[in-house]
Amino acid sequence: MRDQIIRLILGDCFEQLRKLPDASVGAVVTDPPYFYGFMGRAWDKSDDPMAFHRDWLLEAFRVLQPGGIIKVFSGTRTKHRLEAAIEAVGFILVGECGWLQGQGFPKSLDVGKAVGEHLGAEQGPEAQLFEGWGTALKPSFEPFCLGRKPLT
Template sequence: MNEPTEWIDRLICGDALQVLRKMPSEFVDAVLTDPPYFYDKLDNEWKLERVEKRLPSQRVVKHLPPGMKFDPEQGRQFYRWFLRVAQELLRVLKPGGLFFCFSSPRLYHRLAAAVEDAGFWVRDCFIWLYLQSQPKAMGLHHFIDRLPLSDEAKQQLKEQLSHWKTPQVKSCYEPILVAQKPYEGTFLENMLKHQVGLFNMQVRVGDNMYPANVLLVDGINEVMDKYFLVPKPMVQEKGEFNDHPAVKPIALCEHLIRLATVEGAIILDPFVGSGTTAIAAKNTSRHFIGIDINPDYIAIAQRRLREWRLNLFEQVGISVS
């Protein structure tokens, strides 16, 4: 596929880096993605094979052996891997194109460094706040049980340390890196030539407020109504068949797409997962390109898009039977 039009509105199963290298230069208007983190895993190599042996259907290991240690080398491995990805994203983006990338609190600094070192300008860090999260701290009982102590001494130690756990509080936010490919000339010249590089301030949120870099979950309190309130997606939105571990809300992705692009723009997601970015692009009258290495996720994304089309036909009164 050498022509830009051959890539539009396609879901592609393959390694993101390899697929990106085949893409034409400077034809994508924006990138919106949530890359795999791999930090909760059993080895220090940034490869899928070892992880998938433990949990074949997901790219994030959720159940780990007790006492697993965080290794800073994992962050360095992530940086080296994502630097290569970001370099290709820089190439395929139009000058001035915006790049939104979900991250995690532990790896955000590595992500931002990789993106900046690839040649992007780091513009901001949006914060998506939510409440539907499980506590991640781990108690010490299983460690105490392994100590060469009497049962009585172990019980005393457990009581003494009953409120002390590993330093991991309940995670209620997710950082979103906002970066930009350097623009050509001035902001105005770049916008007139490429139709990218600026934020649309008519994309108002809440009580007619300007877009903010804090995106809050709904139902916190009335004071927060001036911000963009986005809950985690429910089963009805994801689909009962969707087992992807990190589905993002469609409304959140729609907001970011509207903020940075005009209708008809091309939105690239090199880690499309179950297809939320693709659906958000279609909902906002944009085009998409989705890549994922996992064929199961591509199948889920295809199914979600089929259901999206069926719902669209029903809304306009077209029979598909």
């Protein structure tokens, strides 16, 4: 791999990282699940997000060369857990950057729908009182965490 300047690997991070030799990669850039339960998708749910992050971060740490950089996209409401996992496996947090967007896809709870489901009448008058209400701000900022593997 040393003769390649850039090698883009697309696939499940657990499978792909395990195929790589120790200290063979200069940078890892990834966008793991944020665990918001995005649109009810199974891939964005976890009983233990910290364990999920720890497992793949340990593999990323193994394959990164000393001084290698990791850039991990996250969500504003779960970034703190990701940063804790990054530090726990041995990376040094270098900073934070992010995308600032004019528009963002809302990832909040639909209060009207939740009230309706709780009461067993999705379109009942109680649910209609909360129609259009959500529980989170519109996500215009998508942070990414920057870490570095120590030199020794």
